Amino acid sequence: MTYYDTLFQLIKIGKPKLKESSIKTYLSNMKKLSQFVGNDNFVNIDFLRDKDIVMESISNKSDNTIKTYLASIVTVLTVLNKYPTVLIE
Numbered sequence: 884m885t886y887y888d889t890l891f892q893l894i895k896i897g898k899p900k901l902k903e904s905s906i907k908t909y910l911s912n913m914k915k916l917s918q919f920v921g922n923d924n925f926v927n928i929d930f931l932r933d934k935d936i937v938m939e940s941i942s943n944k945s946d947n948t949i950k951t952y953l954a955s956i957v958t959v960l961t962v963l964n965k966y967p968t969v970l971i972e
Contacts, residue, residue: 886925886927887910887925890910890913890959890962891906893962893963893966894962896962896966897961897965897966898958898961898962901958908951909954910955910959912951912952912955913928913956916930916931916937916940916952916955919940920933920937920940928960928963931956931960
C-alpha cells in the first residue's frame with residue numbers, strides 16, 4: 884500500500900463526514916505541494932516542516948487556491964495528529 888493510499892484511508896477514518904472526492908482533492912494538493920518543493924514522489928509530509936518554502940511555493944497562486952492548499956494541509960495534519968503512529972515507517 885502506498886503512502887497516498889494509507890493516508891487516504893486514515894483521513895476516511897479520521898474525518899468520516901468528508902466525501903471521497905474531497906479526500907482525493909486534499910491528497911492531490913498534498914502531492915502537488917510536495918512536487919512544488921522539489922520532491923519527485925509523495926512518500927511523506929516532511930516537506931511541511933519548512934513552512935517558508937511551502938508558502939513561497941504557493942505564493943503566486945490565487946487567494947482561493949492558497950486557501951484550498953492550506954485546508955489540505957490542515958486536514959492531513961489534524962488526522963495525523965489524531966493517529967500519530969499509523970504512518971511511521
